[in-house]
Amino acid sequence: MEEPIKKQYIYDDENRKVAVQLDIETFEKIETILEDYSLAQLMLKDSSDDSLDLIEAEAFYKTLEKEQ
Numbered sequence: 001m002e003e004p005i006k007k008q009y010i011y012d013d014e015n016r017k018v019a020v021q022l023d024i025e026t027f028e029k030i031e032t033i034l035e036d037y038s039l040a041q042l043m044l045k046d047s048s049d050d051s052l053d054l055i056e057a058e059a060f061y062k063t064l065e066k067e068q
Contacts, residue, residue, distance in 0.1 A: 005026055010019040022030075052060060 006023060007026075008021040009017045010021060012018045
């Protein structure tokens with residue numbers, strides 16, 4: 001079982017929570033999960049018939065301008 005997220009709340013003058021502070025390791029794990037999920041959603045959404053097979057992709061790549 002995962003350990004609970006260690007967080008610290010930051011309060012304003014009226015004792016309302018206005019922010020959360022996380023340790024960097026926890027933040028980086030959350031960031032990776034969100035990026036992976038977003039990429040997966042984008043890949044699912046963009047899986048149209050416009051995709052190229054390997055040979056077509058290589059040919060297209062060769063037409064791109066190269067930075068020097």
